[in-house]
Amino acid sequence: MGDYSKEFLAMSEAYEAGGGDPAYLSDGRIAGLMVSHRKILRCNDAPGVHIEGEETPTGVKARITVDPGAHVENPVHLCFGVLPKEGTQEIVSEFLVGEGAKARFLAHCVFPNAVKVRHVMDARIHVGKHAGLEYTETHYHGEEGGVEVLPTARITIDEGGTYRSLFKLVQGAAGELRIDYEADIGKDATCELDARVYGKRNDAIRVKESLFLNGEKSRGLAKSRIVASDHCVSEVVGEAVGNAPGARGHVDCVEIVKGKDARASAVPRLLVIDDRAKLTHEAAIGSVDKKQVETLMARGLTEEESVDVVVRGILR
Amino acid sequence: MIRLLNLVDIGLAAEGKPILHDLNLHVLPGEIHAILGVNGCGKSTLASVIMGLSGFSPTSGKVVFQGEEITDLSISGRAKRGITLAWQEPARFEGLTVREYLTLGRHGSPGGGPSPEECLLTVGLPPERYLQRTVDATLSGGERKRVELASVLSMSPRLSILDEPDSGIDALSLNRILDAVRMLAKNGASVLLITHQNEIAASADRASSLCDGTILRTGDPLAIGRFFENHCRECPHGSTPSGEVLLHG
Numbered sequence: 001m002g003d004y005s006k007e008f009l010a011m012s013e014a015y016e017a018g019g020g021d022p023a024y025l026s027d028g029r030i031a032g033l034m035v036s037h038r039k040i041l042r043c044n045d046a047p048g049v050h051i052e053g054e055e056t057p058t059g060v061k062a063r064i065t066v067d068p069g070a071h072v073e074n075p076v077h078l079c080f081g082v083l084p085k086e087g088t089q090e091i092v093s094e095f096l097v098g099e100g101a102k103a104r105f106l107a108h109c110v111f112p113n114a115v116k117v118r119h120v121m122d123a124r125i126h127v128g129k130h131a132g133l134e135y136t137e138t139h140y141h142g143e144e145g146g147v148e149v150l151p152t153a154r155i156t157i158d159e160g161g162t163y164r165s166l167f168k169l170v171q172g173a174a175g176e177l178r179i180d181y182e183a184d185i186g187k188d189a190t191c192e193l194d195a196r197v198y199g200k201r202n203d204a205i206r207v208k209e210s211l212f213l214n215g216e217k218s219r220g221l222a223k224s225r226i227v228a229s230d231h232c233v234s235e236v237v238g239e240a241v242g243n244a245p246g247a248r249g250h251v252d253c254v255e256i257v258k259g260k261d262a263r264a265s266a267v268p269r270l271l272v273i274d275d276r277a278k279l280t281h282e283a284a285i286g287s288v289d290k291k292q293v294e295t296l297m298a299r300g301l302t303e304e305e306s307v308d309v310v311v312r313g314i315l316r
Numbered sequence: 317m318i319r320l321l322n323l324v325d326i327g328l329a330a331e332g333k334p335i336l337h338d339l340n341l342h343v344l345p346g347e348i349h350a351i352l353g354v355n356g357c358g359k360s361t362l363a364s365v366i367m368g369l370s371g372f373s374p375t376s377g378k379v380v381f382q383g384e385e386i387t388d389l390s391i392s393g394r395a396k397r398g399i400t401l402a403w404q405e406p407a408r409f410e411g412l413t414v415r416e417y418l419t420l421g422r423h424g425s426p427g428g429g430p431s432p433e434e435c436l437l438t439v440g441l442p443p444e445r446y447l448q449r450t451v452d453a454t455l456s457g458g459e460r461k462r463v464e465l466a467s468v469l470s471m472s473p474r475l476s477i478l479d480e481p482d483s484g485i486d487a488l489s490l491n492r493i494l495d496a497v498r499m500l501a502k503n504g505a506s507v508l509l510i511t512h513q514n515e516i517a518a519s520a521d522r523a524s525s526l527c528d529g530t531i532l533r534t535g536d537p538l539a540i541g542r543f544f545e546n547h548c549r550e551c552p553h554g555s556t557p558s559g560e561v562l563l564h565g
Contacts, residue, residue: 313411
């Protein structure tokens with residue numbers, strides 16, 4: 001790696017602006033990967049966690065392994081960003097969590113100056129038998145809205161494993177966002193996919209979360225919370241397939257539409273193949289609930305403040 | 317005595333059907349005033365009219381608070397003047413902690429109300445177990461009702477409208493609810509206590525019976541309670557009781 005100290009500093013500042021603590025990025029005890037555009041600025045292992053990174057013509061290829069049985073004390077910090085106004089970044093990643101291991105990942109994606117930036121995240125995630133992985137991804141975008149974000153994840157969870165993900169894009173303009181997550185959930189395994197996005201201006205949001213409940217007594221939750229304001233268009237597809245005895249899946253979607261030009265839609269797709277599986281869904285789309293707003297107004301908040309409290313709450 | 321709240325000839329119709337009519341009621345400063353009435357007689361509608369909720373603008377009459385007519389004032393405007401409401405079925409909020417909810421309540425209180433910890437203790441919820449909880453579906457109905465009451469306490473309001481604070485509350489917790497009502501009164505607030513339980517109304521200074529959208533009579537809570545038991549429990553509520561009942565009941 002070359003001398004990227006200035007770029008590291010700039011990325012750290014963007015990371016901090018996006019809610020991250022930059023101290024973690026230079027703490028040698030904490031595993032992490034930092035990618036600025038197509039350059040790896042930091043790639044650090046920690047006990048039980050191994051990160052291999054390779055620069056490619058379009059971005060970075062990364063393989064992150066958590067040893068079987070390892071209980072990783074500190075969260076693994078990932079930071080991906082593009083600082084210039086234009087550029088494409090493709091991250092092809094593989095996460096392998098060994099049998100019985102437990103780990104948390106905190107990923108920050110920062111595009112503070114984006115006018116025409118394309119960020120592609122193509123992840124393969126494998127959670128081993130009785131292992132657990134929590135993955136939180138927070139985005140920090142500038143206000144220009146010139147970002148195209150395409151996160152794709154194919155997740156496999158083995159027997160008794162647990163995978164929880166939270167995707168948050170509530171700062172800055174979302175731009176064009178197309179999330180596509182698919183989880184293959186094994187016997188007694190659990191998967192929770194949670195996406196929270198605040199769309200503004202001309203943002204276009206599409207969230208697709210699919211649960212394939214293939215193992216006996218597998219559990220899955222596909223949850224989404226979207227706020228569409230201004231001219232934003234939002235579509236959520238929550239899918240669950242019950243393919244095994246005792247499998248339980250739930251699709252839970254709330255979309256708040258603010259303003260007369262915003263649009264939101266929700267498409268739940270439930271397919272029961274094994275008659276001993278059970279799938280449910282709930283969706284609420286529309287303006288902010290009147291009773292919630294009036295309750296807060298009865299505590300002295302203005303209508304605008306009340307709406308803001310409700311919106312911030314669901315995106316938290 | 318100066319009236320804190322004065323409702324004058326209030327009428328409210330929905331889709332041509334009168335819900336409230338010729339309703340006159342006043343609440344004195346510092347008093348606990350119970351409104352007794354059976355289901356469907358207009359109790360929650362009355363609460364909504366006083367709080368100014370959307371869809372509950374009176375079609376006739378006026379609402380006066382501390383000598384100022386507030387019939388057309390917004391909900392926030394009324395809250396800033398010291399009126400608040402605890403809903404019979406309170407709203408739930410994703411992502412909002414109990415501490416935040418109770419702190420929002422202090423927003424409307426000019427002097428800052430009691431602390432969230434004090435408010436929770438008064439309604440019998442240990443702060444260490446509840447302050448970080450979220451005001452969402454993870455709270456039981458009874459817990460949510462008590463949090464609602466705690467948020468009213470935190471405002472130090474001048475007038476608290478409590479819409480059936482006892483519904484969905486177990487018998488053991490009822491005393492906590494009454495403690496909270498007494499604390500409000502002790503702090504100088506008036507309380508409009510809406511209920512269909514005589515036992516709750518008995519804790520008031522005065523009571524009024526509400527029947528078919530209008531106040532039938534106002535007076536000593538025990539006397540009103542007897543009247544309610546004798547004439548309202550079995551009343552079909554197609555019409556108000558006869559003049560004879562009103563005169564001698």
